[in-house]
Amino acid sequence: MRERQQLPVLGQPPPERADAARNRQKIVDCAARMIAERGAEQLSLDEVAREACVGVGTVYRRFGDRAGLIYALIDERERHFQAAFLSGPSPLGPGGTPGERISAFLRALVDHFFGQEELFLLLEKSSPKARFAGPYHVYHAHLTALLAQLRPGADQRFLADVLLAPVNVGLLNFQRTERGFTVEQIKDGLDALVREIAR
Template identity: 60%
Template sequence: MTVNGMTSPRRERADAARNRVKILTAAAEIVTTHGVEGLSMAEVAAAAGVGVGTLYRRFGDRSGLAYALIDEREREFQAAFIEGPPPLGPGVEAPARIRAFLHALTDRTVEQLDLLLMAETAAPLARFGGAYDGYHAHLSMLIAQARPGADAYVLADALLAPLAAPLLAHRLRGRGVTAERVKAGLDGLLAGFTT
């Protein structure tokens, strides 16, 4: 639909909205009960009472379903760093916001690590775009404020790299690294270019 030259998003049909809720509820229950490994499109469709084709048309594949499960928590996180209270939100100096953001992103990633791991490894570049671009733009802006003249674009990638789900899962589960140690390491990186 076009209004005043602007295209407005299509509204979701009521039956499609109900199916979406049923599908995501069923998928979340399966993940809670059986873990991400138990999340199959056929089982989710059966549990939701919809056809498998509906699931594939709506979400594409398991990684699309994982991103949909991640979406609500992601929206909350983005609202917190864009407009929430300081230090994560506006109202403090850039270095304090960067630190708060990195710590919150570490916690957010650990919270849904298995879903993020599945989503980020679905394709070679699956991690990038969407939320990553938002994180990158936010960090780039804050880095430019904290250290004018620095290559904020590349530094943002350097700060986000340790929080890739595959690396974080490997470090936390395979090497005994804790989330607190990851945060301390990020603080060390941050200190290197904000002091």
């Protein structure tokens, strides 16, 4: 199973043979080291296979393509992030009002993307559909559930897409580098959007 198929659901990775687990970890560690040394833009599955001393076929079977390998690199942080908004302390986790939780979630998502900005940017470039695959489904379901409490009569699925639209790494990067917005200004703008939807 490719990593991008594992990521959307919070929990433990599926069981695997010990040798497969070792190879997977070796490949992921090698890719992380290469990115730290050379940057994410130069990441190539063929070169990762050479550096990790495994067959190219092993890398492609395990991860499918470069996007699959990037998902594996962000997987651990993604699982921690999902745990925080699904079962962590309030207001990000359960306990706050729907509006508070939505704002806390969007603010945390901004931090999550900026924390691994280079990888998320590479993911979007590697696969045009990557932005709407994997974790997007979890984020969307979470917001839809909160919006059902906040705006019972509205089309919550549409509003969840509206809230997620400005929180993509390409736009966030543009806002910070080209528009000169600070991270706090971006978060404040999202808070204002949530308030408008809540009215």
